[in-house]
Amino acid sequence: VSEISCQELADLQSRSDHTSFYILDVRTRDEFQTGHLKGSQHCPGGQLVQATDEYVAIRNSVLVLVDDQKVRAYMTASWLRQMGWQNVSVFTEMNKVTLETGDSPLREVDRIEEMSALELDAVLTSSEPVAVIDLASSLSYREKHIPGAYWAIRARLEHDMVYLPPVGFIILTAEDERLAHLAAKEIAAIKPQVIVRVLQGGNQGWFKAGLRIEEGDTRSLSEKDDLWYKPYDNKEKIKERMQEYLDWEVALTGQVARDGTARFSILED
Numbered sequence: 112v113s114e115i116s117c118q119e120l121a122d123l124q125s126r127s128d129h130t131s132f133y134i135l136d137v138r139t140r141d142e143f144q145t146g147h148l149k150g151s152q153h154c155p156g157g158q159l160v161q162a163t164d165e166y167v168a169i170r171n172s173v174l175v176l177v178d179d180q181k182v183r184a185y186m187t188a189s190w191l192r193q194m195g196w197q198n199v200s201v202f203t204e205m206n207k208v209t210l211e212t213g214d215s216p217l218r219e220v221d222r223i224e225e226m227s228a229l230e231l232d233a234v235l236t237s238s239e240p241v242a243v244i245d246l247a248s249s250l251s252y253r254e255k256h257i258p259g260a261y262w263a264i265r266a267r268l269e270h271d272m273v274y275l276p277p278v279g280f281i282i283l284t285a286e287d288e289r290l291a292h293l294a295a296k297e298i299a300a301i302k303p304q305v306i307v308r309v310l311q312g313g314n315q316g317w318f319k320a321g322l323r324i325e326e327g328d329t330r331s332l333s334e335k336d337d338l339w340y341k342p343y344d345n346k347e348k349i350k351e352r353m354q355e356y357l358d359w360e361v362a363l364t365g366q367v368a369r370d371g372t373a374r375f376s377i378l379e380d
Contacts, residue, residue: 112188115175115200117207123173124150132173134202135159135166137183146210148177148202153215156187160194173198179205195374223295225311228320231282235259242278246285246294247314249328249335250344257284257317258325263332265294271332272301280306288313 115123123132136143137156147153154166156176167174174196178184184201191199226234234241235258243260245252252262263271281298283291291309299307310316318324328335338344342352367375 112185112192113200114203117204120175120202123175130173131169131171132175133167134175134177136177137187138178138180142179144213146212147215148205148208149211151177151215156183159187160190163191163194163196171196171198173200175200175202177202177205189378193376193378195376217289220289220292221296222292222309224308225288226282226308227311228317228322231257231310231317232320232322234280234282239280240276240278241280241282242275243282243284243310244275244294244298244332245314246283246290248286249331249337250340251286251314253326253328255318255324255326256314256329258323259330260284260325261330261332262328262335264337265290265297267333268294268297269301272298274332278305280308282308282310284310284317285313286315288316 120134123130134148134151135154136147136151137154137159139155140153143151143153152166156178159166174188174191176184176188176199178201181201181203188199188201231243235243243257245256245260245262246265247256247262249262252260256262261275281302283295283298285291285294288309288311291313295307295309298305312319340352342356343349345352
């Protein structure tokens with residue numbers, strides 16, 4: 112596992128327009144909030160190894176791991192190297208930089224006009240031809256959502272919007288309202304004749320307002336394959352799904368051998 116100094120990190124940051132990189136703090140959240148490197152995000156080491164795609168969006172990015180005690184960063188980096196992430200290093204000079212406290216600020220996106228949960232509730236009860244599109248995960252949507260809301264995957268909106276009934280007003284919502292803002296311009300381009308707004312605060316804004324909710328897979332525009340469902344997520348067929356999972360796990364070695372994109376390697380002494 113290689114190490115990276117303050118100067119080397121600064122050089123990497125100066126190339127951010129051409130190099131995709133992530134600064135990942137693998138300590139506990141309390142440690143992160145007490146003091147962390149500017150531009151870093153909190154990412155527990157075990158979670159980073161087991162759910163890398165939830166923290167790193169771009170394959171083959173440069174990963175810089177941060178841990179003032181170093182041991183957690185070295186262990187995590189070792190596993191990531193064996194999983195095929197070649198550009199992983201540990202930042203070793205936390206004592207030489209000024210640290211920030213609290214949570215990392217969220218990245219801002221261009222925003223369109225928003226409407227509050229109470230305003231949306233009034234629109235939905237007015238019988239106007241409107242549609243709410245929820246861009247949350249399919250599991251979150253199944254657990255609870257705004258009554259009458261359609262579920263969709265943002266990346267497929269251009270294709271899946273054909274399944275939406277004719278409306279003149281579309282309200283977008285998501286677990287992270289920034290995702291709804293990003294999708295708003297895309298929908299406006301697909302349907303320029305339609306008024307598009309974003310729910311203020313996203314789904315949490317609606318839930319916190321104490322308004323009605325709906326459960327289940329009631330209205331899906333997209334095929335529900337946005338997540339790899341865990342066996343216990345399939346409540347109707349848990350036994351069958353658990354058996355499928357065990358069969359899959361036993362066959363993993365053969366799958367890796369056949370998959371040209373899997374690059375696991377074992378580091379030996």
